[in-house]
Amino acid sequence: MYEHPYPSPELEAQHPFQSLEFVRYSPAVMLERAQQYHADMDRRRSVRMFSDEPVPRELIDLAIMTASTAPSGAHKQPWTFAVTESVEVKRKIREAAEEQEKVNYDGGRMNAEWQAALAPLGTDYHKEFLEIAPWLVVLFEQRFRLTDSGEKEHNYYVKESVGIAAGMFISALHQMGLVCLTHTPTPMAFLSRIMGRPDYERPFVLFPVGFPVTGTKVPELRRRSLQEISVTITEPLD
Ligand SMILES: Cc1cc2nc3c(=O)[nH]c(=O)nc-3n(C[C@H](O)[C@H](O)[C@H](O)COP(=O)(O)O)c2cc1C
Numbered sequence: 074m075y076e077h078p079y080p081s082p083e084l085e086a087q088h089p090f091q092s093l094e095f096v097r098y099s100p101a102v103m104l105e106r107a108q109q110y111h112a113d114m115d116r117r118r119s120v121r122m123f124s125d126e127p128v129p130r131e132l133i134d135l136a137i138m139t140a141s142t143a144p145s146g147a148h149k150q151p152w153t154f155a156v157t158e159s160v161e162v163k164r165k166i167r168e169a170a171e172e173q174e175k176v177n178y179d180g181g182r183m184n185a186e187w188q189a190a191l192a193p194l195g196t197d198y199h200k201e202f203l204e205i206a207p208w209l210v211v212l213f214e215q216r217f218r219l220t221d222s223g224e225k226e227h228n229y230y231v232k233e234s235v236g237i238a239a240g241m242f243i244s245a246l247h248q249m250g251l252v253c254l255t256h257t258p259t260p261m262a263f264l265s266r267i268m269g270r271p272d273y274e275r276p277f278v279l280f281p282v283g284f285p286v287t288g289t290k291v292p293e294l295r296r297r298s299l300q301e302i303s304v305t306i307t308e309p310l311d
Pocket of ligand 1 (some may be wrong): 095117118119120121194196255256257258291292
């Protein structure tokens with residue numbers, strides 16, 4: 074028995090609570106779902122060659138709604154997903170991204186170590202896919218929010234919250250059979266200008282979304298093993 078139940082009767086008298094909708098699976102089903110989800114997510118790859126095949130807006134909206142189920146600091150949901158299929162907007166974004174990336178790749182803004190890390194990916198400043206992919210979705214983080222009466226409302230753990238939402242967006246797209254690239258043509262302030270976002274929002278990631286072009290290749294990458302990424306702690310070390 075809990076000595077301090079959550080919510081306390083006093084809390085529940087002040088703020089509404091509801092019963093958790095929880096689905097309990099048998100151990101065998103749990104294992105099967107876990108294995109299937111891992112196998113499916115293990116096929117997710119970042120794509121840099123998009124087809125111009127159209128994608129229904131409804132699918133993009135569903136991915137955004139899934140992303141927006143992410144947990145967030147104090148439930149502030151500090152994100153905006155700016156979506157475009159406009160040929161003109163995509164062209165402007167490509168031009169501005171290539172301008173920045175040219176300085177990054179060819180103008181020395183990326184140091185030698187960074188360039189070496191990117192070498193196996195073979196990326197360069199050309200970003201044609203930004204015009205070819207049917208949708209561009211820019212995820213903006215809201216450093217704070219303005220209430221309807223124009224007052225500043227604080228957000229908490231913005232980067233953590235938006236990072237989790239980004240991951241859920243990527244996962245939702247993959248689950249429905251679409252691909253995307255997590256793209257950060259830094260500095261990304263041009264995205265705020267082109268998309269007319271307020272200055273309390275900052276671009277977090279630019280996602281081209283669509284289908285891969287037939288015959289798409291991706292770098293052969295090794296994902297680190299469980300032993301490499303996980304430790305088991307059996308006693309306090311402090
Ligand atoms: C925060 C972040 C920024 C990234 N920025 C870029 C980018 O600007 N351009 C690019 O081609 N890939 C970018 N990537 C994609 C990574 O290169 C890619 O995730 C990594 O090589 C692993 O490949 P995979 O996604 O296919 O597993 C980025 C990924 C993350 C998480």
